[in-house]
Amino acid sequence: MFVSYSAYNCLFIDSLFNEVREQWKKPDIVFLDKLTTVRGRADINLARERVMSIVLNPLRREATKVLEEIRVKDEKRRREIMDKPGCSPCDRPAVDPTYFETYKQYQVKERAVADPTTLILVDEADRLHMNSLEQIRSIFDEGTAGLVLIGMSGIEKRIARFPQFYSRIGFVHEFRPLDAEQVQTLLETKWAPVGVTLPDEQLLPEVIASLIRMSGGNFRLLTRLLTQIERVLGVNDLHLVTNAVVEAARDSLVIGPG
Structure with a gap:
């Protein structure tokens, strides 16, 4: 049984287990295996940051490589200047400003990357306390990701007791055995x-x-x-x-x- 607020990259949050792992090489789905009943929002945000870091890794590796090439080249230039006869430590040349400019450019690129999480799946949602459900509702209200709650039969009746939460549900679907x-x-x-x-x-x-x-x-x-x-x-x-x-x-x- 699942209830949905809407409907892709996604987070799958299972409230039974206790470790974070990547399921595929690409960050299509990231599992956060423990959603506590008190820190629901914090756990979800932590998982979203994990997805974001996976997306940013190629850009960060590229930045590290480019900056290292600039640093090595600049270090060689400065060493050649310092090795000239009559050059004193006081004449040490400044670092090539290209390094800092390039660093700032990559920082701008990082900030321009949108949050890749567009769908959040919460498994065993029937076991969550109202405090956690309220935190999840708050995340949905931000409008940055769709939300699917998965649970045992009867989850919709339990959630129906909370009108502010229930009014946001788009549809309910019951999984049946495969034929x-x-x-x-x-x-x-x-x-x-x-x-x-x-x-x-x-x-x-x-x-x-x-x-x-x-x-x-x-x-x-x-x-x-x-x-x-x-x-x-x-x-x-x-x-x-x-x-x-x-x-x-x-x-x-x-x-x-x-």
Whole structure:
């Protein structure tokens, strides 16, 4: 279930875990794995600064390289002057003003870079206290980013108790289980959860059928099954996903009969 204020670069904020990590090489999505119930705004701003720093890194690396080239060239010039006969320390030449002018130019370029965060996703929003929700509302009111709240069924009823917050919600959408055709499409296109590597061979039809039956269209359960399949393959030094592997993966998870 999620409720949205509007709808791309984005922040994904998960209130369960406790570390910040980059998910992709490009800053399309940055995970801030812990949103405290007291410092909600501070946590979000910290993550936005993280995204901004990723965007600015190429410009900063370029500035460092250019400024270093100017510094080395100027140092060589000054050394040549100081090495001339009769030159005293009092005659030390001034630093080339080009260095400072170039530095200021790059500072102007940095300040001109717009905030790349245009969408903020807040997972498990149903667990946030009103104080945190108010801070999130304040961020939305600034108009710099869209906001999506994700939570368990009933989150919209809880938020409805706060009219000032609820009045800003654009729409509510409930995620439903995937149907068999959707799961089949995912598996036939060799989709796998982030960090999970499965054999390159196309999954056998009977394996796909088993995964559809066991997952029941539950995306989280499908993710857990595929993750466990990778582990079963690794432990047993296998290179092909078979029904036996799928059964072993299911047996190691508490998911009930399927």
